[in-house]
């Protein structure tokens with residue numbers, strides 16, 4: 001039975017990635033993280049729980065506070081419950097996951113994996129902790145396929161060894177014409193990016209993963225469900241230590257009961273990461289109703305840290321919409337949505353106290369701002385500081401190196417923001433020092449804050465700006481502001497941003 005494997009495409013992709021990797025190595029990029037070393041000792045009286053996973057926004061990645069991701073957090077809870085250290089082994093393809101399990105190099109695979117008949121032959125599954133439906137995704141500028149037979153005109157690429165490849169192989173029995181490509185070199189994010197760029201026409205993605213990814217790929221659309229919902233579970237070897245297997249089952253069952261799974265699902269798959277109201281109208285409403293109460297406080301604190309208060313106001317709006325009691329499922333709190341760690345570092349004792357939160361946030365921002373490379377000048381300096389505030393300085397530095405590699409200017413935000421989203425692509429992040437990051441997020445974060453900052457500046461110009469505006473435009477000041485605020489409604493995202501939103 002043919003798997004639909006198509007060599008020319010694979011060769012092309014493989015070659016492309018090798019060249020990129022080679023050049024990046026020459027450029028001195030540190031090769032890290034992606035394939036961590038895998039210890040091969042057999043499990044004995046172990047202190048460490050070895051969990052193998054794949055890097056991605058739904059599994060495991062680093063943000064500005066360290067490692068995170070649904071699978072990571074769940075595995076960490078389990079290790080804690082066992083009183084063991086957690087060792088995460090991250091690989092970049094499913095084949096390596098199964099090989100590591102077979103070779104006794106990992107105890108558990110926790111990687112959003114579906115229970116399938118093929119896999120059941122060799123492995124043991126935990127009780128499912130999620131359901132997900134594999135969906136055919138197509139690019140919006142082509143006709144929406146309605147049935148499996150409609151996709152033969154285009155290029156369908158899926159991850160090799162995935163449940164999707166297995167499903168296609170079984171569909172082939174009923175639809176002999178069905179052809180597709182498989183790759184073990186790329187992951188879901190890469191495939192969606194290729195789809196966006198028109199390099200492929202279709203791919204298959206689990207519905208829960210697509211929910212998280214879709215904000216970044218504007219033209220990716222669901223055509224139809226390729227199969228019934230599949231159960232997602234952790235996987236172990238068949239000859240696994242029975243005690244460990246039983247503990248895992250007990251842990252997952254109690255996580256369902258005590259709401260921990262629901263909490264993690266909400267945190268990583270919920271709407272938290274959706275693009276938030278960039279709309280000027282909402283902003284203006286809140287500016288009229290909420291800002292006046294906090295304005296003197298924001299101005300006072302901005303003064304203390306030698307900041308433009310409109311920037312502090314824009315950041316706090318982006319963080320919490322000026323709600324001092326704001327909470328997010330990720331555990332950040334308050335007006336500036338500080339984490340517990342940052343709050344502690346900045347001497348904040350009560351994150352829900354508006355003044356403390358604003359002061360902590362301003363101080364933290366200033367600290368990051370001072371560390372921005374000295375080669376970067378204003379106003380870019382502020383945008384880089386904001387990006388680091390959002391995603392972490394290390395990732396921004398990685399993106400600056402990639403920018404340099406492309407011959408663009410690593411000191412210019414307009415150039416670096418083009419390349420930040422590459423940190424989501426394995427072909428790039430694998431060769432950076434700090435690895436995977438949701439690179440499109442700081443781009444949006446900075447874009448939103450700049451937008452709010454502009455709106456605030458139009459409404460609250462400094463005396464200097466007022467005079468300058470008056471001098472250049474021969475218009476009464478009030479009228480000028482009215483025009484400016486109408487214009488802002490027409491603001492379109494930059495072309496780079498529209499690629500990733």
Ligand code: GLU
Pocket residue numbers: 094112113114115159161162163164187188205206209
């Ligand atoms: N649920 C899919 C599987 O088990 C996820 C694989 C993927 O998206 O790469 O294979």
